[in-house]
Amino acid sequence: MPTRAQRSRSFRRKRVTTPGGTVRVRYRKKQPGIARCAECKRPLHGVPRGLPSEIRKLRKSQRSPERPYGGNLCAPCTRAKVKLKNMERWKE
DSSP states (O other), rough: OOGGGGGGGTTEEEEEEOOOEEEEEEEEEOOOOBBBOOTTTOBBBTTOSSSHHHHHHHHHHHSSOSSSSTTTSOOHHHHHHHHHHHHHHOOO
16 A cells, blocks of 8 residues: 555655566656747757756756756747847837
8 A cells, every 4th residue: 555645645655566576666757848938939958847845955066057947948049039120120
């Protein structure tokens, strides 16, 4: 019987055959989805995939890229947005 905490559906269930031949169920926390770009929905590089409690333990430089829109936009979308802002600034 699993512990009371493991009965919730926030745990992933995996059937494992032990060396003795019995089938047991192992419980693991579900892995969160990969971070994606806000505009084009492409996966973001340099952004770790983990639970918020795990990400909080990382150093600030390891959480997301240190550039404008880092962790929100991919590199091509960031480049396009920065170019657009610079063009708007020159028009004024």
